[in-house]
Amino acid sequence: MIWLLLFLILLITVETALVTSLPALLRNFRYQSMCLALLTLLAAYRETSPELYVIAGLLFSLKVLLIPHLFNLLIKRINSNNHLGLFLNAQFSLLFVVALAMISWYLASLVIAPPAYLEQLTLSAACFVVLTGIFLMASRIKALAQVIGLLLAENGIFLAATIIPGGMPFFVEIALFFDVLVSVMILGLFIYRINAIFTHIDVSKLSGLRG
Amino acid sequence: MVLLDPLAFFFWAVILLVSLPALIYSIGYFKNKFTRAKLLTTQLITLAFIASMLFLVIAANAFVFLIVWELMTLFSYLLVLTDSENKAAVNAASIYIVMTHIGTAFLIAAFFLIFKYSGSFDFTAMSAACQTMPPLLRNWLFIFFLIGFGTKAGIVPLHIWLPYAHPQAPSHISALMSGVMIKTALYGLIRFVFLVLGIGSLWWGITVLILAIISCLVGVIYALMEHDLKKLLAYHSVENIGIILLGLGLAMVFTSLNLASLSALAMIAGLYHLINHAAFKGLLFLGAGSVQKGTGTLEIEKLGGLIKKMPWTAAFFLVGAMGISALPPLNGFVSEWLTLQAFFSGAMNVPGLLALGFALGVAALALTSGLAAACFVKAFGITFLALPRSSSAGQAKEAPAAMLSGMFLLAAAVVGLGLLAPIIFNLLAGVAVSICQAQLQTTGLFSLVLQPNGVIAISPLFIAIFLGAGLAAAYLVFYGYKVRLGQTWDCGYYRTDSRNEYTATAFSKKFRISFGFFLFPFRKTEKIKDSFYHVKSFIYRTNTTNIFEKYAYNAVLHLLYRIAEIFKRAQAGSIHLYLSYILATLLLLIILVKIL
Amino acid sequence: MTKLLLTILKISLVVGLAPLASGLIARIKNNLRLRRGQGILQPYRNLWKLCGKEDIIPENSSWIFQITPLIVFATSVTAILFLTDNLLAIIFILALGRFFLALAALDAGSAFGGMGSSREMFISSFVEPAACLVIFALYLTPGSTWSLTHLLAGLSLLIVILAETTRLPIDNQETHLELTMVHEAMLLDYSGRSLALLEFSAQIKQLFWFCLLAGIICPLALLPYGFCLLFIIIVIAFIEVGIAKYRLFKVPDLLVFAVILALLAIVSALLGV
């Protein structure tokens, strides 16, 4: 089951590199978060830890429900077209993402010794998700895409946290959720401001400050 | 904490020799020029500047030396900026501080390299450590010291700040900077290369000699091309630093060949020229300041005839000009003669090829002194003689008494250092002996004849007496009656005026053409026409190309700017680019983590 | 005491015979051109005549103009003092006279004077290295045995002398053409006694240089000193007759040649040839 979920997460992450429209990206994020929540739920079930149940619930309510919903609202509000704007076309992106996957695997192999294959895979998946998130941020033009890329990367962090036996300390994890929420709201606010001032959210055109 | 050895005392003498007259002079120079507050600040900074120099030469600790060195730079920077609203001054000051800053970096490197071995900044400890160092490191240290101090001293090709900075400061500050401050760099060179580091291979001295020869010639040739009185003097500083370095370089060569007494002789020659240059360059800068105050300009093409309006300034300037042109019986003659003697005596004792090199040194020094004389004929002749070339020169006023007395003191020094050469020589012998660890035969403190190597003797005092006798004889025999004023010969033209006079540009034209391979002169002629047929007047401009600025400094700056432009493209405002930097850095480090 | 007497003798001989040397050269030149020529004592007569005339001082000039003849004379005479023992000092002492002469030339405010002054300083700045190197070479070969050094140094010094005594191909004493004159241009505004003094000084300087050269080639030719002098005078006259004036900008080439000769002299001295 865990293997399946991890595989799903990987698949979804690779797919994000091919996605060219904003709602599709958001959908991918939603699925990925869903997998993550399920993974956490599984861990909670296995370790019978109430804390992990709470975290799984939070993951689900925040990342699967609340944040995508907020984004949908924002998209409607700023009347942007749905195109993501790719610096690199989908094929090249895929190539890059595969390279990232290899690097992630290399990294995981450095950190975790062979017998613990599950941890190794989890860590490499986590790293892969983080790197892909940042890669999306660097290669997609729309401001919203960047925020989603950031959220993807944060998903990677949550995934990474699961390799720690028993997960992260609970209060830290709660605080993290809070932080994610706040930063998303602030980023959303700035997207709103950018749209108001520049009348678009094409961040590649935000290049007045040079040198 | 402080080090009071003969070398330090010698430099105190040099500093005070110029500082005191300069301070007296400044009273007159600043009169009715600035507001009270500005005057006070300027004078305070001047005092601090002098104090920093005085302290620099007695510091017994390299770290203290470094701090005082930086403070000295700072104060002189502020003094160059006295006229801070003038863009040229700001530019000059910037060039100055940037150059010295980079020079100081080399000094810092050298000091701290030694410190690594000595564990102490004390000169004696550093000196001890230097003896046990690997020779390769000592070579590097020598190069660092040479670049570090050479920048401040204005050795070609590190001289470019000098002709900018010196003219911008008030004249007595120029006198201090040119007469004294650049000498503190030579102090550093003597202190650290001779005493702390100890002379190493033969090529050290030869390098210094080659640089000295280049400095002499480049300095004087550029000076000849310059028609701004203070810039001209500034280039002469480059030249004279070269002459001093000839002495020091010879001393280095002799030391590394174990010719201690010859090395002392060369050192005396260098030190003698050092104090001489302080005296006459100080005097000339003060004179230039008087000219500027009296006429409002330093452009010698606009001057002329000042000898009638400013007789005292003219007389003092003439003394300085004679001193710097090495005319007997004044001081420049003595030191150049000594330098030549050091070359001559050395040539008998060194390997043949080196002796041939010495011959080139002799030729270069002779050429330099010839060109310097030409330059000062131009500077004095065009500025002070014949008819004024502009109305401001025609209405010139003699400088106030304070300024004149400052100049008088230095003029007296120029004469005294010449006439009393044997005494000065013996005093300097004490300093040189302490540096070169040599035995030197001297002819007694109050001898009248200078006999540096026991064979060839000279006495400026006797020359003066003979010259005086000849003069008197000629006067008695040939003069005494019947003198009539008449017009200058003008080929029958109705009247000569200042437009008929020879100009500085014309005076230097021969040199411009014959050194054209180095100066790259170019000219522009414009016709100003009334109508198609009638040319009303010509505008003729000529200038030379400063190859050091054009091909070295500007090239480096250009390169830096080019690279900077490329870097700028890396920060062109694209957030995606920025994010990819982070990603790239991260990935690179991950890939490389095994080998890091 | 004898030394003092000898010195006085030396000075008075050179001073007294200086115009004679000039007269001789002029006479020989004229004869070579198949003219009868002036008497060899003509320079004395010229000086005497000039001394009887009044001085006219340009109104634009200053005391520099008036003091210069005295200084130039004094330096010429003083230079003789060092003729045998300190050659190096001579160059500096003569530079003093030249410095003032060049200033005085500018002082009158005429373009001719400026031309002369600037040309003179131009030429002299190339002469000095050659002269210094000749002295350097002599310094390296003490004693008076025959050597290649003396020959090369002598040749180099000969060129120096042509420049210093305002002879062809560097300068021409016989013309007052503004395009060519150097020394004469500086004297253009002098008259009467001042002019006499300056010409006299130039003659003294000339003989003094001849003596110097004679001192060098004396061991070479193994001839008595006086014959040497005469020989030099004849050679100079021949050169002057046989050669045309150089352009000003070719003069440095000639002087650089002198420098190279002197350097060769030094090389031969170092090699001990």
Next chain:
Amino acid sequence: MIKRLGIINAAAHFMAWLAALYFFAAVGAGNLKLSLGSIFYADALSALLVFTTATVTFAAALFSVSFITTDFSLGKITAKKALYYYLLFNLFAAAMFLVPLINNLGFLWMAIELTTLVSSFLVGFYNTRHSVEAAWKYLIICSVGITLALFGAILFTFALATATGIKSLNWTDLLATAKALDPAIVKVAFIFILVGYGTKAGLAPMHTWLPDAHSQAVSPVSAMLSGVLLKSSLYAILRYGIIVNRCCGGNYYGNFMLLFGLLSLAVTCFFIITQKDLKRLLAYHSVEHIGIIAFGVGLNSPLALFGALFHIFNHAVTKSLMFFGAGRVSQAYGSHDLEKLSGIIKTLPFTGLAMLLGAFALVGLPPFSIFTSEIIIVIAAFQSGNFIAAGLFLLLMAVISGAAIYHFAKILFGQPIEPLAAKKEPIENVLTYLFLIIFILGLGLFVPTLLRQSLDAAVNILRGF
């Protein structure tokens, strides 16, 4: 009303400064290690950061009084916005005070994230095209950085958990068991920490947000960004570095810091040469100084660490002075374009003089404090025997200083391009300048025993004693 608010704010921060001074004296010089629960922890290193923060924050609060009043009277901001400014200012300050006092690395991460979130509003405060752009870049880039840092923190926790079975994010726990940690994990983890927090600290090539944010922020806030915010992030790196040092030994951590230090110097060198904006110039200068500190830390000898820590404080006060000056100048001239500024000493004599002093200090001339700390680092560099690095460091510093002083001289002296009447300096500004100059000049002339002791204590902490 706004002015009164400012004065109250400044007074409050003055009290905070006094408290921080006491804290510094007690904890730093006393070399105490305080813990409060498992979350808070303070030692000499924290005390240094707290004191630096307090000093810069107080100065910024004092300077804000006239700055915000002037902005208001110029019509650049509304009264409501001024209120909003003070609110954010204090939140920002509070977040920065929090950073050095935290033991839990997760919360440390959060505190640093909080500083980003709050200050982004201060960067985008004027709501112009440029400021919003700068704020966006600042937010996004720093968020990415901080995400990586969190990944690193998780790896550290993982290392701790696998090695000892303890599930903790506390720095003290990590330190206590550092020797038992798996170096392979720690090495990888530290890369994430370095790149992550390094982004926020402004190490090249992750510094790209910095000139934008610094130049667009409200000037007092620019000072805080440059003076403290960067150091807070660097502080986090230092804390991890202690563990890495103890765990991996060798020079793994040191070499990284040396490399990034030199890289920062090299990159800024070229940007400073052709800079056209005063505040960006200062921002790049901050990158340079962070590079210097990193270089000092990388040398990892007691002397170098002393210099680096001392430099943290010196740079904070000096750079603050310069940013205040730049703020005042841009208000008076209506621009911080270097081409449009000239003759500052003439129009704003006091600010001009203060900036002149600051410029001298910034380029490392004696007798100012930066000279002391820089020279200590240089000595340590040569002592370390790594002559090439030392030489490169020295050369780059000389070029940067030369370029900087060239720029400063050009704007400070000369004639104003459009004639401007000489302006009177508000008393608050004079006080701010004087307050900072006391440190700049005073610490250059002598280092008080108190400071020396606490720096020594902090050095010991950095070396893992």
